[in-house]
Amino acid sequence: MCRPTWILAVLSAIALLSRTAAATTQFDVIYASSIDVKFSPGVVGYTFGAISYVLLVNTGTVPIAADEITQSSFTCTGASLPGFKFIPFMAHLSSYAPIACNEAVGGVKSGRNDTLLSQLRPGEVFRNTTPVQVLALEFGVPYPPGDFAGIVLFDVAMRVGGQQVSFQTQVTVTQGVSSPSVTVTGASRVSSTATVAAQPLTWGKLKALYR
Secondary structure, eight states, X not given: OOHHHHHXXXXXXXXXXXXXXXXXXXXXXXXXXXXXXXXXXXXXXXXXXXXXXXXXXXXXXXXXXXXXXXXXXXXXXXXXXXXXXXXXXEOSGGGGOSBOTTEEEEOOOTTTTGGGGGGOOTTOEEEEOTTSOOEXXXXXXXXXXXXXXXXXXXXXXXXXTTEEEEEEEEEEEEESOSSOEEEEEEEEEEEOEESSOOOOOOHHHHHHHTO
């Protein structure tokens, strides 16, 4: 390869790498920071089905593709008390891909979890997936059921592409009521960070690519 062509190839590689670094999948999660759960006698669990436990917001410079969503993870990583069921999960979210830049996706219903919408920012567009289950949660008291009433804290992690978030949800449990319900009473928002630190590309590594 002659010298002018080699220099052109290196400059092209730098430009390509710069564009790739700039066009990344980044996201925010708007999550239920506090939930009130009221159990009637004999009921031991609930599922956030048509309504979402969190909203996924694309804050990156490229759409979030379906294959990134299908390879994602959404898990509870710890709890302040043992025995409770707290299982966040994705279902059918990839059907709504691609998720455009500045778009928030999830299922919201008035009086149930519409508090999540308070965390949207100017210029962001919300796409309501109700009644389809997309970003759901299973919650249950320890079995066999007792008379626990109080607060339990859960640590949650979510990963999409090469980015991840961690956050905490407080659940207030009341038992023995005649009208059971699950209501999101507080919402917050967290921004993703890279799961693996980017490896710097040195001038020597670039030259090695074109030898």
